[in-house]
Amino acid sequence: MSDRYTLTYEVYKQRIEQAMLGMIPEEPEVFRDGRVPQLLAEAMRYSLSAGGKRVRPVLLLATVEMLGGSVEEALPLASALEMIHTYSLIHDDLPGMDDDDLRRGRPTNHKVYGVGQAILAGDGLLNAAYEWMLANALRYPEHSLRHLRAIREIAVRAGVTGMIAGQCIDLMSENMEPDFERLRYIDRHKTADLLTAPLMAAAFLCAADDWQIRALETFGENVGVAFQIDDDLLDIEGDAVLLGKATGMDAKMGKMTWPAMAGVQEARRESAKLWDRARDAIAEFGPDGWFLREFAEVLSRRKF
Amino acid sequence: MSDRYTLTYEVYKQRIEQAMLGMIPEEPEVFRDGRVPQLLAEAMRYSLSAGGKRVRPVLLLATVEMLGGSVEEALPLASALEMIHTYSLIHDDLPGMDDDDLRRGRPTNHKVYGVGQAILAGDGLLNAAYEWMLANALRYPEHSLRHLRAIREIAVRAGVTGMIAGQCIDLMSENMEPDFERLRYIDRHKTADLLTAPLMAAAFLCAADDWQIRALETFGENVGVAFQIDDDLLDIEGDAVLLGKATGMDAKMGKMTWPAMAGVQEARRESAKLWDRARDAIAEFGPDGWFLREFAEVLSRRKF
Numbered sequence: 001m002s003d004r005y006t007l008t009y010e011v012y013k014q015r016i017e018q019a020m021l022g023m024i025p026e027e028p029e030v031f032r033d034g035r036v037p038q039l040l041a042e043a044m045r046y047s048l049s050a051g052g053k054r055v056r057p058v059l060l061l062a063t064v065e066m067l068g069g070s071v072e073e074a075l076p077l078a079s080a081l082e083m084i085h086t087y088s089l090i091h092d093d094l095p096g097m098d099d100d101d102l103r104r105g106r107p108t109n110h111k112v113y114g115v116g117q118a119i120l121a122g123d124g125l126l127n128a129a130y131e132w133m134l135a136n137a138l139r140y141p142e143h144s145l146r147h148l149r150a151i152r153e154i155a156v157r158a159g160v161t162g163m164i165a166g167q168c169i170d171l172m173s174e175n176m177e178p179d180f181e182r183l184r185y186i187d188r189h190k191t192a193d194l195l196t197a198p199l200m201a202a203a204f205l206c207a208a209d210d211w212q213i214r215a216l217e218t219f220g221e222n223v224g225v226a227f228q229i230d231d232d233l234l235d236i237e238g239d240a241v242l243l244g245k246a247t248g249m250d251a252k253m254g255k256m257t258w259p260a261m262a263g264v265q266e267a268r269r270e271s272a273k274l275w276d277r278a279r280d281a282i283a284e285f286g287p288d289g290w291f292l293r294e295f296a297e298v299l300s301r302r303k304f
Numbered sequence: 305m306s307d308r309y310t311l312t313y314e315v316y317k318q319r320i321e322q323a324m325l326g327m328i329p330e331e332p333e334v335f336r337d338g339r340v341p342q343l344l345a346e347a348m349r350y351s352l353s354a355g356g357k358r359v360r361p362v363l364l365l366a367t368v369e370m371l372g373g374s375v376e377e378a379l380p381l382a383s384a385l386e387m388i389h390t391y392s393l394i395h396d397d398l399p400g401m402d403d404d405d406l407r408r409g410r411p412t413n414h415k416v417y418g419v420g421q422a423i424l425a426g427d428g429l430l431n432a433a434y435e436w437m438l439a440n441a442l443r444y445p446e447h448s449l450r451h452l453r454a455i456r457e458i459a460v461r462a463g464v465t466g467m468i469a470g471q472c473i474d475l476m477s478e479n480m481e482p483d484f485e486r487l488r489y490i491d492r493h494k495t496a497d498l499l500t501a502p503l504m505a506a507a508f509l510c511a512a513d514d515w516q517i518r519a520l521e522t523f524g525e526n527v528g529v530a531f532q533i534d535d536d537l538l539d540i541e542g543d544a545v546l547l548g549k550a551t552g553m554d555a556k557m558g559k560m561t562w563p564a565m566a567g568v569q570e571a572r573r574e575s576a577k578l579w580d581r582a583r584d585a586i587a588e589f590g591p592d593g594w595f596l597r598e599f600a601e602v603l604s605r606r607k608f
Contacts, residue, residue, distance in 0.1 A: 031469070033492075034465055036465055038360060095399075109399065123392075138449070144449055144450055148452070152442060165430045167424055
């Protein structure tokens with residue numbers, strides 16, 4: 001990976017983390033009108049600042065920059081995507097869902113703040129994502145339709161025909177007979193939708209051409225499913241310390257995954273095929289696509 | 305109450321329920337791209353169709369009509385408000401929150417669908433509320449800024465400085481020493497914010513005058529807190545069958561409420577004072593305010 005890539009990634013990441021945490025400052029008082037209550041702010045910040053690769057918001061900023069848009073204008077949308085991702089992790093970890101104790105090497109949100117406050121922290125992050133995207137849209141009245149389209153795209157991909165649909169089918173498919181149609185649905189919606197959202201939101205924000213929208217969608221959907229298969233492989237072969245969570249959980253929960261259904265070798269082949277397709281899609285952008293090309297290169301070799 | 309009021313209320317209610325359930329049709333298939341999964345749709349519909357007074361969306365439509373706006377254009381915002389209210393009830397009833405088995409005379413969502421699916425049904429309703437408000441905004445490009453302002457207002461009132469803030473402080477105040485500042489904060493945010501939201505959203509959608517916005521906000525905030533105090537009184541004096549839920553739960557949970565802190569008589573006096581203020585605020589609209597005036601009259605005498 002090039003120095004230019006590493007540096008650019010780091011700059012994006014820092015801007016995102018600063019923006020995100022800046023919107024939920026630490027609160028010195030328990031409660032005050034117009035401020036986030038101290039405990040709620042702390043619980044939200046706890047999960048937001050747990051690290052992670054910030055893959056989704058970085059994709060959004062990089063795509064906006066590739067399309068000649070304003071990173072400043074896009075920053076709240078990028079932060080919102082990470083907040084939506086984070087809320088889904090908090091709720092996923094709850095008893096009744098995956099019931100996990102550890103996430104990114106730290107106790108899960110409900111282990112620290114209790115189940116009730118963790119539910120609220122998740123709800124709060126999801127709602128705040130929209131609150132801040134809408135406030136940002138109102139700062140650019142001349143682009144109100146672009147913003148509406150971008151935010152709507154994020155809502156659809158995160159929603160009841162997108163990520164939440166994938167979570168629902170994932171949850172109800174535990175310990176079921178293997179079924180490839182079901183598995184593909186889960187991967188496409190539980191994971192790929194929220195990785196495609198930043199690419200499409202960036203495209204709408206920049207009023208991109210149709211061929212650009214199509215290429216970005218193909219890139220996102222293939223990266224998304226490949227990312228999930230790699231995740232499932234890491235749950236079998238990965239290093240628990242590096243991953244910051246227990247491995248072998250999918251088998252224990254009876255999750256429907258590529259390696260569980262087709263074996264590790266076949267899952268690796270499938271992932272490699274999808275990464276190839278993603279590379280082909282981004283090639284259409286020529287030299288402008290340098291960041292997304294390197295992004296796919298690096299992510300396809302990740303160990304955590 | 306006049307026949308005109310009863311009839312108008314019924315018309316609003318029917319349009320809202322039709323619109324809301326029309327957006328989440330019953331699904332014949334378990335899962336299919338672009339459709340809400342069958343189980344998720346069923347869980348969302350279960351709680352949405354549990355009845356209830358539909359107070360929030362009715363307030364929105366009535367205010368839009370009072371201000372000369374289009375009920376058709378406002379309908380998705382009204383439905384979204386009821387969806388946000390319903391998600392908050394599903395999550396409130398979960399173990400770790402209020403842990404309730406009964407809501408509106410029926411088993412709570414998680415008792416029927418399990419905790420995991422109930423969490424997702426709640427998340428789904430919240431996200432879908434935004435998805436459909438945004439889609440609606442895009443249908444009226446000439447009013448995109450009005451819609452953005454209305455949706456943002458709903459997001460703020462429902463969010464981490466609004467309803468969720470109130471829920472957070474409510475939850476952490478169980479079994480605490482009585483504290484009026486804390487109690488007022490809880491009532492104002494847990495309940496009054498989401499009852500003020502429809503009035504303000506209607507005002508922004510119709511580009512109302514400043515005096516109208518101020519009068520509607522005063523009306524909403526007073527109705528909201530009075531509504532919560534009446535709720536707390538009904539939990540002590542109300543009829544469990546009529547209410548469709550167990551009474552005496554607040555005392556059992558150690559909730560901080562007006563009657564618990566100041567006694568039933570004082571709570572009744574406080575509620576009456578707030579209803580008076582609400583009536584004064586709506587008087588500013590003269591004859592145009594007939595529906596909201598009757599609304600306050602009827603609601604202040606409710607037995608469930």
